[in-house]
Amino acid sequence: MDIFVDSAGPLLAALGTTVVMAVVAGIGSLIVGTLIAAARISPIPVLRGAAFAYVQFFVNVPLLVLLILAVFALPDAGILMPLAPTTVVVLTLYEAAYVAEAIRSGVNTVGNGQIEASRALGFTLGQTLSLVVLPQSLRAAVQPIGNVMIALTMNTALAAAVGVVELTSAANKLNLVEAQPILIFTAAGLVYMLLALIIGLSAGRIERKVAIVR
Amino acid sequence: MAHAPGTPTASSAARTASTDMVVMTDVQKHFGEHHVLKDVSLSIAPQEVVVVVGPSGSGKSTLCRCINRLETITSGDIRIDGVTLPQEGKALAQLRADVGMVFQSFNLFAHRTILENVTLAPIKVRGEKKKDAEKHGLELLDRVGIADKADSFPAQLSGGQQQRAAIARALAMRPKVMLFDEPTSALDPEMVTEVLDVMVSLAKEGMTMVVVTHEMGFARRAADRVVFMDDGRIVEQNTPAEFFDHPESERARAFLSKILTH
Ligand SMILES: Nc1ncnc2c1ncn2[C@@H]1O[C@H](COP(=O)(O)OP(=O)(O)OP(=O)(O)O)[C@@H](O)[C@H]1O
Ligand SMILES: [Mg+2]
Numbered sequence: 001m002d003i004f005v006d007s008a009g010p011l012l013a014a015l016g017t018t019v020v021m022a023v024v025a026g027i028g029s030l031i032v033g034t035l036i037a038a039a040r041i042s043p044i045p046v047l048r049g050a051a052f053a054y055v056q057f058f059v060n061v062p063l064l065v066l067l068i069l070a071v072f073a074l075p076d077a078g079i080l081m082p083l084a085p086t087t088v089v090v091l092t093l094y095e096a097a098y099v100a101e102a103i104r105s106g107v108n109t110v111g112n113g114q115i116e117a118s119r120a121l122g123f124t125l126g127q128t129l130s131l132v133v134l135p136q137s138l139r140a141a142v143q144p145i146g147n148v149m150i151a152l153t154m155n156t157a158l159a160a161a162v163g164v165v166e167l168t169s170a171a172n173k174l175n176l177v178e179a180q181p182i183l184i185f186t187a188a189g190l191v192y193m194l195l196a197l198i199i200g201l202s203a204g205r206i207e208r209k210v211a212i213v214r
Numbered sequence: 215m216a217h218a219p220g221t222p223t224a225s226s227a228a229r230t231a232s233t234d235m236v237v238m239t240d241v242q243k244h245f246g247e248h249h250v251l252k253d254v255s256l257s258i259a260p261q262e263v264v265v266v267v268g269p270s271g272s273g274k275s276t277l278c279r280c281i282n283r284l285e286t287i288t289s290g291d292i293r294i295d296g297v298t299l300p301q302e303g304k305a306l307a308q309l310r311a312d313v314g315m316v317f318q319s320f321n322l323f324a325h326r327t328i329l330e331n332v333t334l335a336p337i338k339v340r341g342e343k344k345k346d347a348e349k350h351g352l353e354l355l356d357r358v359g360i361a362d363k364a365d366s367f368p369a370q371l372s373g374g375q376q377q378r379a380a381i382a383r384a385l386a387m388r389p390k391v392m393l394f395d396e397p398t399s400a401l402d403p404e405m406v407t408e409v410l411d412v413m414v415s416l417a418k419e420g421m422t423m424v425v426v427t428h429e430m431g432f433a434r435r436a437a438d439r440v441v442f443m444d445d446g447r448i449v450e451q452n453t454p455a456e457f458f459d460h461p462e463s464e465r466a467r468a469f470l471s472k473i474l475t476h
Contacts, residue, residue: 120310121310
């Protein structure tokens with residue numbers, strides 16, 4: 001255990017990076033994903049098509065490919081950003097596609113009848129979405145979104161591949177010095193499991209809180 | 215109820231256009247190739263209660279849904295209180311706010327309490343103050359007999375109670391016309407009366423109503439006029455007594471003999 005105590009500082013900093021990336025990308029992907037989902041179910045064909053293309057693109061390209069592309073291609077295009085923020089942006093856009101799909105599955109739990117009722121009452125499309133459809137969709141999507149957030153947290157590990165010093169990368173560095181891969185990566189794995197557990201339990205709590213009486 | 219029914223023909227539309235609450239003129243509606251409303255002209259006077267009957271698939275629901283433009287029509291003209299239905303957007307939403315609609319399947323907002331269901335549109339569409347909307351909402355819930363359910367969620371109510379809440383929700387907008395599309399068809403028999411009683415009292419108070427229903431008792435009690443549809447056309451219209459006792463067309467006779475033997 002000494003090896004962890006000795007490098008506690010860098011390890012904790014790396015864990016901090018992982019958590020911050022997960023939290024920022026998590027919030028970002030919730031916002032972007034909700035907008036994509038709203039576009040996906042809007043009656044405006046252009047918006048629907050664009051949202052569909054967005055989801056298809058991000059679901060069908062591996063995250064690692066996107067990360068490497070962003071890290072190498074963006075500077076070429078004149079956009080200079082530090083590595084960690086670049087990773088967060090890519091993660092946000094990538095996971096937003098999955099959030100959008102989770103919300104869309106929630107939308108299907110809102111009956112068409114309720115949408116007609118709100119139109120008949122004189123709600124505009126925006127009001128129908130924001131007052132009737134999305135609140136119910138988001139509630140039904142809490143658990144699926146929780147799973148997306150867990151996947152997002154695990155996916156922060158890919159940042160190691162493009163040089164961000166987060167938990168996996170720090171574990172790797174430690175291993176280069178200590179050569180104790182089983183111990184070090186088991187410990188790292190347990191930390192990821194703990195993060196996943198926290199997210200899963202929170203999702204469960206939120207779901208019980210906002211559940212719709214049916 | 216104050217209004218005597220017009221002549222039992224569909225052509226009265228043009229004549230009474232200026233004062234009527236709903237005026238449909240030569241309305242055609244297609245679903246793809248399928249011609250669902252054929253030359254429909256219908257005028258409904260203020261405070262008149264019109265019951266629409268006809269076999270399944272004859273276009274009753276479509277007629278109802280065209281009146282507030284939940285369905286767009288292929289051609290023809292529909293006016294509410296003298297104003298032609300706007301195409302889309304805010305103007306259409308404003309006009310819909312004046313036309314209450316009650317559905318077969320209630321369609322209450324599942325994530326909102328009964329009182330919120332009733333106050334949401336007045337607050338968000340009409341811009342009423344929350345306090346005023348709640349006061350009016352509670353009065354309406356009291357009127358339909360479910361004031362004690364104000365803080366319940368829709369799923370906690372029986373079908374009959376949900377439908378009465380849906381009626382209160384529509385009334386909260388102080389609509390000029392109320393459309394009912396088979397409001398009691400999804401209800402257990404013992405709950406039909408409680409909903410029909412509310413509708414009869416509305417009719418007595420002078421609400422302009424279009425009611426698609428198979429409840430012939432309601433038609434006899436509350437309707438000024440029965441409109442019989444078949445295959446997308448208005449085939450015949452008359453006072454309830456005349457229509458039920460002396461149907462003119464063969465198709466109406468066939469329809470009545472079928473539903474009355476049930
Ligand atoms: N959204 C739709 N798309 C295609 N066809 C439709 C649609 N809605 C209704 N129709 C068709 O239009 C015709 C009229 O339907 P409508 O629902 O108005 O009949 P109805 O008189 O209300 O029947 P019911 O008594 O069964 O409710 C039917 O043939 C139906 O199949
Ligand atoms: Mg119908």
